[in-house]
Amino acid sequence: MARDEAPKEKHVPVQIEFCGVTKMYGAVAAVRDVSLTVSRGEFLTILGPSGSGKTTALMLLAGFVAPSSGDILIDGKSVAAVPSYRRDQGIVFQSYALFPHLSVRRNLEFPLEMRGVAAADRAGRVTRFLDRVHLTDFGDRLPWQLSGGQQQRVALARALIADPPVFLLDEPLGALDRHLREQMQDEIRSLHKEFGKTTICVTHDQEEALTLSDRIIVMRSGRIEQIGTPEGLYDRPATAFVANFLGEANIFEDPAFKIEADATQPSGTLAMIRPERIRLAVATGPGRADTDQRQSVIGTVTKMIYAGPLRKYHVSIGKSVLIVRQHVASGQEIFDRGDEVRLDWLRSDVRFVSA
Amino acid sequence: MKTLQKLGRRPIVLTAPAFVLLIAVLGIPMVQLLLTSLNAPAFSLSNYQGFFEQTSNVRVLFQTVKISVVTTAICLIIGYPTAYLIVSASKHVRIALIVLVLIPWLTSGLVRTYAWVVILGDHGLINNLLLNLGLISSPVPLIYNRLAVYIGMVHIMLPMMILPLLSVMQGIDTSLLAAARSMGAGPFLAFWRVFLPLSLPGIRSGSLLVFVVCLGFYVTPQALGGLGDAMLSTFIASQVASSFNLAPTAAAAFILLGIALVVLSIFGLDVSGSQGRAARATRKSLPSPLPSFAALTRFLKDLAAPYRAKRWTAQLYSARGDSRLSSIVGAVFVTLVMAYLLFPGLIVVMMSFSGGPALEFPPSSLSLKWYRAFLGDPSWTGAFWNSIQIAVTVAILSTILGTLAAYGFNRTSRRVRSVLTMAILAPITFPAIVVGIATYFGLLKLGLLGTRSGLVLAHSTGAITSVVVIVLATLANFDQRLERAAQSMRAAPIQVFMRVTLPLILPGIIGGAVFAFIGSFDEVIITSLVSGFDMQTLPLKMLENIRQEIDPTIAAVGSLLTLMPLLWLMILYATWWWSKSRLQQLSAKPPA
Secondary structure (H helix, E strand, C coil): CHHHCCCHHHCCCEEEEEEEEEEEECCEEEEEEEEEEEECCCEEEEECCCCCCHHHHHHHHHCCCCCCEEEEEECCEECCCCCHHHCCEEEEECCECCCCCCCHHHHHHHHHHHCCCCHHHHHHHHHHHHHHCCCHHHCCCCHHHCCHHHHHHHHHHHHHCCCCCEEEEECCCCCCCHHHHHHHHHHHHHHHHHHCCEEEEEECCHHHHHHHCCEEEEEECCEEEEEECHHHHHHCCCEHHHHHHCCCCEEECCCCCCCCCCCCCCCCCEEEECHHHCEEEECCCCCCCCHHHEEEEEEEEEEEEEECCEEEEEEEECCEEEEEEEECCCCCCCCCCCCEEEEEEEHHHCEEEEC | CHHHHHHHCCHHHHHHHHHHHHHHHHHHHHHHHHHHHCCCCCCCCHHHHHHHHCHHHHHHHHHHHHHHHHHHHHHHHHHHHHHHHHHHCCHHHHHHHHHHHHHHHHCCHHHHHHHHHHHHCCCCHHHHHHHHHCCCCCCCCCCCCHHHHHHHHHHHHHHHHHHHHHHHHHCCCHHHHHHHHHCCCCHHHHHHHHHHHHHHHHHHHHHHHHHHHHHCCCHHHHHHCCHHHCCHHHHHHHHHHHCCCHHHHHHHHHHHHHHHHHHHHHHCCCCCCCHHHHHHHHHHHCCCCCHHHHHHHHHHHHHHHHHHHHHHHHHCCCCCCCCHHHHHHHHHHHHHHHHHHHHHHHHHHHHHCECCCCCCCCCCCECCHHHHHHHHCHHHHHHHHHHHHHHHHHHHHHHHHHHHHHHHHHCCCHHHHHHHHHHHCHHHHCCHHHHHHHHHHHHHHHCCCCCHHHHHHHHHHHHHHHHHHHHHHHHHCCCCHHHHHHHHCCCCHHHHHHHHHHHHHHHHHHHHHHHHHHHHHHCCHHHHHHCCCCCCCHHHHHHHHHHHCCCCHHHHHHHHHHHHHHHHHHHHHHHHHHHHHHHHHHHHCCCC
8 A cells, every 4th residue: 555655756865774773782682673764854753662672773873872783874875883973963862961051052052063163153043943942032041940841842953953964853752741742743743844854753652653753663572563654554553563552452352253344454363443433322223324334233331431522431242342432422322331332333444453 | 903992992991090000009919918918829827827826816806896896886876866867857957967967077087086085085174174073083084995985986987877878868759658658657667667678778888888997997996995995907007017027917907808898798888879779779689688587577567467457447547646755856866966976076176276385175265376386387387288289189190080980980881880890999998907008018019108109199099989989979860861962963972071071070070089188188097007207297297196195286286177177068069059150150151
């Protein structure tokens, strides 16, 4: 499927390339035989649980650790042996790593100074970037005098100010509360649009990955589990791991339960359906009009969780329990523990994933 | 060539200068002394046998260990509650109390010993007071006995016990105690089951420190004790000066070192780690060593459970009387401890202003005559300048070498680091007299005995160690991600160090320099062995005078030295304040 692959039709040159990169720590492989390409201007997110090797992948790219085998190419040149300070990249660190002894202005000046930019040019550029991240009046403050969101914006500005071609983000929003996180996601998206940098972001937050990225790499124990667009990954996960890590998934593991699905589905051993694809209705009510395209079963509600705009139900069918999400809408039936319900879903919404 | 280049990139290389100095001054002579004591190349244990065959030696050895153990125990019994009360005091009181503990710690041990001579002596403060009041007709023997030794040694060691306890206790998360209380543990039980186990690392390092320092210490027992209170180090020191055959002395020193090492290896010393790491490490090693003991305590706890269950229901929601009494008891206790720590110094300061022909307390008239005597006597001022020059040189040398070494350690793998750290800590974990003997031997071989350079080298071993410990602790709090951030902005390693690392660890480096200076300026044990006849330092001159008890000028010197810690604290505070205000200035200044 075209949307699962890199947007090659634009014919943008490949900028970053991992060729069979492995990083061993003693006998443990933090990253194992990873190959991938990133195109110029692309926003790529490396997503995975802790210990999946995603941070090591970023550290390899940043030049803080050297690969045990394999090669890393930037613009076609091998950088495996190039120390970090001879690479041209801007990094936003987890918890920002703002220099505590330097003012915001001096922090922003630092990368310019290291690149030998003249003092007069520096001042103008810093002012412009301070304006850009809405911190015009904060230049003389020290980092600890800023709020978390402000520190984050300084870190973004500092990474972008020297105009590096590659922009790396390490868990950029992990330290912020939910509200600020959404604001900063907007900020990062608009900065990416404005500067068009090749951006690689490492995170364990699936929502961040889904909303920001052009493509997502899901990593699991040092390997790439799947690469794809956010929609492609969410809609067509290849494995049960990806299905569960990106959103919630109902995976039918009870062989007694017969799943009907379209024959055109890609092969996989386990049937999977997303909770929001399932409809709930009163068990004794009439069937739907389009029943020929739907599978329908009767189950019992074992749990109801109220979550603001939606309700989450656990419904048991035989040995399996299905999770169902229903958006709250006026006139909708509300069920409670013990209620008999009819569940139905489109056969075309069923996916098959490997274990 | 390639291996050389590779080596050059390794941070461990930075520790080399410090190690070269340590090995030349201390390491090689240690090995040679060990061989001498074993009668190498013939190798026999005859020197050790000889030592144990003389009952007087064994008695002194036993006495040394006993005095050290008792002193450590008293320090712990007084120090633990003191530290606990300091930590639980309000912020301002806590800071004031910490300063009051720091002042005696930074004061020369010699002066503090001298103060006790003045207080306890036959014509000292207490006897004079009692005589004047007519309560006694002849002086009570307060000095030159075991009690005086304990009073003086505990006085000197107590800050060394309190400070590690404080640093660990301050790191204990108070919400843990709140959590224990919310689960129904009363104040005592919360302390016993949560606070005490978490403060164990402090107990351990404090006790080890005090014990090992006591083992090698002889100035105080010699000045305050009788003939029967001699420590092994006194015996060793006198042997170095009088005997030409080094072998028996070396054997005695290694016996002392052996005791220290056995104790250290049983309890394990972790001076370098941050408190958090130390706490975690002990918690891991706690349960295993005595399984039967653990089983016993668990059994006892199970026995107590029904009682506790009954009490829990009985006391549920019952209001509790306030704890005013306990806070009054606490305040009185802390006040007494502080008086014990500070009073002797105060007495010396006050007496130094007395106008009478001899020292007296309280002074009948005020004058500066003893200060004038100090300034007018070239032997005193000469010694003073000698000490200042040596201490400044030591501070500069050891700050540079120590900072390099600490930085190197900080960047090395943990396994290498722990081995090398043990080695670099030797000068302060070995009994002072053993270090003194080895240094004496080392400087003898280098032909530097009795020279200023020799003294600088001798003092630098310990000074480097304190710089390493302090700078390492500072580096442990330094966020290495800042260096990575600087690197990612194209700062080369040297730029990273100068622009990011150095400014942020500067307070630690200055602190290290101050401690290096103090260590050298107050050093007396090693100095007395290696100074020869020509080099006179202030502590040596004082030691001479305490023994002879003739020249009251020593009160003026002592008073100056007692006031010095205030100067140190001001320097340390100024450093902290300066680095903070410099930050503000930097940030206020528009970019050039």
